[in-house]
Amino acid sequence: MKLLLRILIFSSILMSSVTAQTSNRYFTSFDSGNAEGWGFYTGAEVFVQNGFLNLYQNSDWETAAQITPPIGATVNDFTIAYKVGANSTNRGGFIGRIGFNSFIGIVFEEDTMSVVYATNVTSYENPDFQILYTGHTHEYTLKGGLEVVKSGANLNVKASLNDTVVYNGTVVNAPQVLLSGQIACVLFGDNQYQFFLDEIEILYNPYIQSNSGTYNEDFSNTTPPWLKFGFWNDVAGAINISGGKLNIRYFNTAYTSLYVASPIGAVENFDMTLTGTGDMHNGSFGMYRIHDYEGYTGLIVEDSLKLVYGITRNGPPAIISTAAFNPGDIAVIRLIMQNNGNNIAMTVYINNVLTLTGNLTAPDSRYLSGHLCFGIEAEDTADMYFDDISIVYNKYTTDAREDNLPVNTFSLSRNYPNPFNPSTNIKFTLSEPAKVKLAVYDAAGKYITTLTDDFLSEGTHSVIFDAKGLASGVYFYRLQAGKHSETGKMTLMK
Template sequence: MIKKILLLILFGVSYNLHAQWEKVYTNSTWANGASLYIHKNVLFQTGYGNNTNQTLRSGDNGTTWTDISSSFPYTVYFMLSYGNTVFAVTTTLGTTKYSFYASTDDGLTWTEKSNIIRGSGNGAILSMASDGNNLFAVSNRRSIYRSADGGTTWTEIIINYTGTSGILSFAVSGNTYLAVLEGVGCVVSTDAGLNWTLKNGTSNIGVVYKLNNDVWGMAGFSGIYKYNLSTNSWENNYTPGSFNSPISIGANGSKLISTFGDFLTGNRKYYSSGNNGISWSELTTDVIGLNNSILSNYAVAANGSYYFAGYWKSTSGVIAYSIYRLPLTTTSVADKNIIPNSFELSQNYPNPFNPTTKISFSLPSSYDVSLKVFDSIGREIAEIASGYLQPGKYSVDFNASGLSSGIYFYKLSAGSAIHTRKMLLLK
């Protein structure tokens, strides 16, 4: 499927994804669970199953992975990026102690920061959250633990709400706490956990996330919601159509990626936003051939170079977990203060290239612009820029890591003007 991209003139940046996902990791022993995390531009993944518990680290966008499992006493249940520190919550087998390990060198070395003995609210501590100042450790029963000193000491908060049997998801923004409770729905506290009110919006919110400075909710077939902290209510942010259920959402800065499942076909659909949810566009649908696969927890994420997705898929009775990545390309305003005299599409540089190259163009007037890439027989590969642009000079970084070597063409259309140039990919 051909990709569309939202061009953000205000910031001089837009985002586009190439047509092909690339598998960078697979593991057939993680049959019971796996999660994917990003701290700065470093990736971590945890997995367990078949008597195997592993934590892996990658500093090169998933190309290679290092096993760091020996840094922890047992399974890592959750990881959280907190400023320049990355936290991991784990336990000691056979005890009720849950430990918080911290790394200040991007996961190369780890030390135990603190620990919690299971409290009166009971439950295993399986996740963490942050509002930018305080840290939170979240159990799967009724206990939430808050730390105001960077994870050194913890204070227990009990969610006393009728019908509460377990916390499924938790997010926080200042004194506003949001928790999805099993058999209840989403409850909200605006007084730092003292009192709770049911806030499900027009649809039951099943999962909540704190991304950037916003709290997001995923609601069945109703799509993605954003919580309005001023009105203390949910507002629908995006729904791609009937029978499409949101599965997961991830972010890096203003870049968001969300995965939806099509109930009728079983396909996965990917949508991105380059402006923190103001608008969304579809990236691609199941080009990695994972129809009817099981999307893992926290499976979509983004750093400065790629979107990432993690999946379980059963083949001949064997369940394998895999990580895929999809490259980002960036379009920037080279000089918006200089108005060119003519319409120009420059030769890409470098050329030949592998796998990235820069495409520059100049606009003497405002135009609706489309920049597309075609293969040697004229098939459209990607639309790497589109939108209404003011006069100026622009450049696009095109990533062809998913393409084979050969001749490609890029065509710039602006009003009635059309320019085409040839480029050579050599791998």
């Protein structure tokens, strides 16, 4: 993704102090030694080690590594706070929210960072996007944050690097396509790069709220928050929605990979039915539950049906079972996966007829959850469409990683001393780790300063407010943790 001169630079206006209204929180520091529930849509090597999520690429061709957390698509407000390892060497990247043909977030490129958005992406290689802010930064930023808040018809956007707010502005009359999408991190590199994600916290509103149920999509909405992935140069233009159909159309002489991931997020058990038709020519069609390019299970349709699971990053999958079939006869295809203790039971129906079954015994844990996706591997030409999708699902969730923020996330104590001159101590207690912001305002509500804006551990914390240079009078301090806040009053008396 290159910052082109033809991109329009939009001026920003000062953003009011509007707080993101979110219902759910996701946090991980990868200390558990795994990244279960994450989706890694990348040919790069991905592994968790020493409390870091590692992405490593060593090849002579440029690639994009696209990674997503387990939470699925989000709507309206969201915030992202993250830390990366100091030894990361990727050439550039993006972190934010990606819609079907849109995105909003932060782009990094060498020593430059920009806050950007796009509403009609036809190419990810050279996209037309609009810049809200651009500036120089260190090549390796250890901490960052992004907050997007819907305010009437506008979107308020705030970005920070290494605890410093670098942009605080507004997208006026924001298009609807920016209000939903999937949180993602995309890294760009050639030859060799490595990236270490230390921790990430996301506050969000889920697009699909129920942890289990049925999701139906008839593509009457032309921009549902499905996530495109595959060959970065091809996916944006080759996958589109028109006439109530999701179309995957590719006409070229080079090999490509074109997929879409559902907005549900990571799932365990599922029952997915696709209705559609088309011509794969010399290619293949696949339906998968995918964790990464090694950890996936699913169905491949070529000149036969194959239930498979991934075993190596660059090699072919292992075959669980197979059945002869003419792919031209398929109008309805249904794949069911059920985790049964030490076994994954897999069932395939073609045109409502039971056609193939298989079992994966004693699977590694990474095969037990993942993001649902489907698409094609095309040798030259492919022309397929889908007009209806139904998914019965159970989401992958754990209380330790994804939860609704409790009301008693924190308690705020009175500052001491009060009245004070020139400094006072503000204490607060967290019942669990949380992203916390403590800011000071004057009696008229004017912002004065931020005392802390960071992810803090559970327990009691103490912050000193030094009022040197301020006039005597009443001031307020406001503590925010997630969607909850408390305010205290203090008096500076000189």
